[in-house]
Structure formats: structure tokens, C-alpha cells
Amino acid sequence: MKLKLSEILLLSxxxxxxxxxxxxxQRTTFADSYWLLMLGVxxxxxxxxxxxxxxxxxxxxxxxxxxxxxxxxxxxKR
Numbered sequence: 001m002k003l004k005l006s007e008i009l010l011l012s013x014x015x016x017x018x019x020x021x022x023x024x025x026q027r028t029t030f031a032d033s034y035w036l037l038m039l040g041v042x043x044x045x046x047x048x049x050x051x052x053x054x055x056x057x058x059x060x061x062x063x064x065x066x067x068x069x070x071x072x073x074x075x076x077k078r
Contacts, residue, residue, distance in 0.1 A: 007051050014043035 003011070017040035024033035 003051075004054065007047055007054075010043050010047035010050060014040050014047060016040075017043060 017036055021033055021036035021040055024036055027033075
């Protein structure tokens with residue numbers, strides 16, 4: 001699966017914020033570092049949303065092989 005640049009950036013930002021959260025959590029309390037955790041999770045959700053939206057667009061544009069075979073069989077019967 002090939003990722004687009006925007007998806008790679010979102011995934012990298014999520015990983016970066018989660019790493020920062022772990023480091024900040026060790027230094028301070030959970031309440032003080034909660035915002036970093038939420039940013040990391042938010043970027044993960046954004047990555048998943050963008051990726052799923054792109055996959056739906058690609059699926060709608062290009063039919064599956066089974067659909068292509070079924071269309072050819074219908075055209076031959078006519």
C-alpha cells in the first residue's frame with residue numbers, strides 16, 4: 001500500500017506527539033501531559049480518516065476484477 005505525503009505527515013506527527021507525551025509524562029503528571037496525548041490520538045484519527053477516504057475514492061473509480069468479469073459476461077450474452 002502506497003501512502004500519500006499528507007498521510008505520511010499525519011502519521012509522523014502522531015508518532016512524534018506520542019513520543020513527546022511519553023517523555024513529558026515521565027517528567028510531569030498525567031494531567032499536565034494530557035494535551036500531548038490528545039494531539040497524538042487526534043492525528044492518528046485524522047490519518048485513519050484521510051486514508052479511508054482515499055481508499056473509498058480509489059475503490060469507486062476502479063472496479064474490482066470480479067465486477068469487470070461480470071460486466072464482460074453480461075456484454076457477451078447480449
